[in-house]
Amino acid sequence: MKMKSLLYPTLLSLLHWHVAVVSAARLNMASDESALVAMREHFNSLDPNNVLASNWSSSTSVCNWIGVTCGSSHRRVTALNLSYMSLDATIPPHLGNLSFLSGLHLPNNSFHGNLPAELAGLRRLSIINLRFNKFTGSIPSWFESLRKLKHLLLAGNSFTGTVPHFLFNMSSLQSLELFKNKFWGPLPSNIFLSPSLQYLYLTYNQISGAIPSAIINSSFLQVIDLDYNNLSGQLPERIFHHLPNLKELHVTSNALSGEKLLSGDDSITQTMNLATIGYMAPEYGLEGRVSRQGDVYSYGILLMETFTQKKPTDEMFVGEFTIKEWVKMSCPDSLLDIVDAKLLVEEGETDTKRDCLLFIMTLALNCLAESPGERTRMKDAMNALKKIKRLLLN
Numbered sequence: 001m002k003m004k005s006l007l008y009p010t011l012l013s014l015l016h017w018h019v020a021v022v023s024a025a026r027l028n029m030a031s032d033e034s035a036l037v038a039m040r041e042h043f044n045s046l047d048p049n050n051v052l053a054s055n056w057s058s059s060t061s062v063c064n065w066i067g068v069t070c071g072s073s074h075r076r077v078t079a080l081n082l083s084y085m086s087l088d089a090t091i092p093p094h095l096g097n098l099s100f101l102s103g104l105h106l107p108n109n110s111f112h113g114n115l116p117a118e119l120a121g122l123r124r125l126s127i128i129n130l131r132f133n134k135f136t137g138s139i140p141s142w143f144e145s146l147r148k149l150k151h152l153l154l155a156g157n158s159f160t161g162t163v164p165h166f167l168f169n170m171s172s173l174q175s176l177e178l179f180k181n182k183f184w185g186p187l188p189s190n191i192f193l194s195p196s197l198q199y200l201y202l203t204y205n206q207i208s209g210a211i212p213s214a215i216i217n218s219s220f221l222q223v224i225d226l227d228y229n230n231l232s233g234q235l236p237e238r239i240f241h242h243l244p245n246l247k248e249l250h251v252t253s254n255a256l257s258g259e260k261l262l263s264g265d266d267s268i269t270q271t272m273n274l275a276t277i278g279y280m281a282p283e284y285g286l287e288g289r290v291s292r293q294g295d296v297y298s299y300g301i302l303l304m305e306t307f308t309q310k311k312p313t314d315e316m317f318v319g320e321f322t323i324k325e326w327v328k329m330s331c332p333d334s335l336l337d338i339v340d341a342k343l344l345v346e347e348g349e350t351d352t353k354r355d356c357l358l359f360i361m362t363l364a365l366n367c368l369a370e371s372p373g374e375r376t377r378m379k380d381a382m383n384a385l386k387k388i389k390r391l392l393l394n
Helices: 002-042 053-057 093-097 117-121 139-147 165-169 211-216 282-287 293-310 321-328 351-367 378-393
Strands: 068-069 079-082 101-104 127-129 132-136 151-153 158-161 175-177 183-186 200-201 204-211 223-225 230-234 246-251 255-257
Touching: 002 053, 002 093, 053 378, 093 117, 117 139, 139 165, 293 351, 293 378, 321 351, 351 378
Parallel strands: 079 101, 101 127, 127 151, 132 158, 151 175, 158 183, 175 200, 183 204, 200 223, 204 230, 223 246, 230 255
Antiparallel strands: 068 079
């Protein structure tokens, strides 16, 4: 009898708990739906393809709406993907109510304006992808409060100001893409002291000043891309020896010095590109053998990249079709089809220009001979470039 008297209230409590949990889940799901409906209304006249207006309907479950992903157990919205929808709007503050969101993907639209402060409440976010939109202003400081954020992809916008130092205090951040924005000023002093960062892309900005010496302490970094900025000063010698995990270092089109390869010294043993995929000589990739002629090979690739504006890792180069084969196939008859068009714009196309470009590409190909012994010596390469310069100027 006593057992019965205890069993009844226990079952009653469990029943009440179950009802409370179900009710809370429904309430929370309703909250997610309310946030998404508010977003749909915000985009109403700015959704040229009417994708959201026609699909985000109350007649179907939120979890079946286009671009929406829900968790398998709690059925809360965990990811939102509105990529390539031609949306031309600001980000509505209602987005900040999707409290279970871990993935936000809005690339290749025309979103503009500043990022709303309400997004700071999305503490579960692990990836934010806002690539190739029209966002402006500085990167808001509330990003630092997103403790679980691993990937911050803001490339191809119009963000301005200096690169924020707080980004490099974020303990989980692994990938940071800020290329093709309008950042200026010096790099933050702690940029290479991040406890977790592996991939850093800052190319095509207006960043100036020196590269912080702490770069040699970047034990986690695998890729550093600083191409096409206004950086100056000296790169540390033998940088890849200091950074065993570093696979790629890109510093093209800056005003940096310190690498012996670029000074014409024939006694070099390593360069900034030696261990970079696409730049390394065949004997380095196969045997790990470092040599002066391996640096000549890297320099040949660098010449081709400079005058064609194509990286050896460009997606057009697949398998046996490399940047070397592309240039080789194009010389001499189709050479002007592959060189950077800007080189021919200012003063027009001339026979002298064509001859100089052909000489440069021939020199680059000679630097890329398969056998190290057949490659042009660095001193000879530098002398050839000086002759080409005189030809062009005269």
